[in-house]
Amino acid sequence: MINRVILIGRLTKDPDLRYTPNGNAVATFTxxxxRPxxxxxxxxxADFIQVIAWRKLGENAANYLSKGRLAGVDGRLQTRNYEKDGRRVYVTEVVAESVQFLDPKGARSDQPARNELSENDDPFAGDGDPFADDGKPIDIADDDLPF
Structure with a gap:
């Protein structure tokens, strides 16, 4: 059986961190x-997907993520139900096994970074071809390299 979910999206509000009676941390966020x-x-x-992160992962999410920040979540889908006011309520959520903080270092949460293009965006508009060889050395910081 396979139950794997991978999501990339922005937080709709700050994570909510709580602790179980046994002392286990649990953070929830949306x-x-x-949609493509x-x-x-x-x-x-957009779809608004509830995510649960347990223990240290939940504490890290609560400490380092905030509203508007871009995050990647890898986990599993979980369903549960409970009764409220005589009605059965069904909940579907993602239990995170990994959370990646995808905003660049130093990005402010009130100004989310733009990391994706829409179908109508022209990445070369106004700046010319960024891959054109103009004979000048390329200035790239070590932090900008993916390896």
Whole structure:
């Protein structure tokens, strides 16, 4: 059996950190994940997915993530249900096994970094071709390299 979920999205609010009676940390937060297509009005819609992170992972998420920050979550889908006011309530959520903080170092949560292009964006508009060979050395900091 396979139960694997990988999401990339922005937090809709700061994570909520709580502790169980046994002292285990549990953080909950919601990721807004864009759908890969637009609706009939040409607007992009998003799904709002509840995420749960346990123990140290939950503490780290609560300490380092905040509203508007871009995060990647790898985990498993879980369903549960409970009764409220005589009605059965069903909940589907992602239990995180890994959370990646995807905003660049030093990014402020009130100004999210733009890390994706839409179908109508031209990455070369206004700046010319960034891959053109103009004979000058390229200035790249070690922090910008992916390895």
């Amino acid at each position: 990721l807004a994940v864009n 297509f637009t609706n009939q009005e040409g607007e992009r819609e």
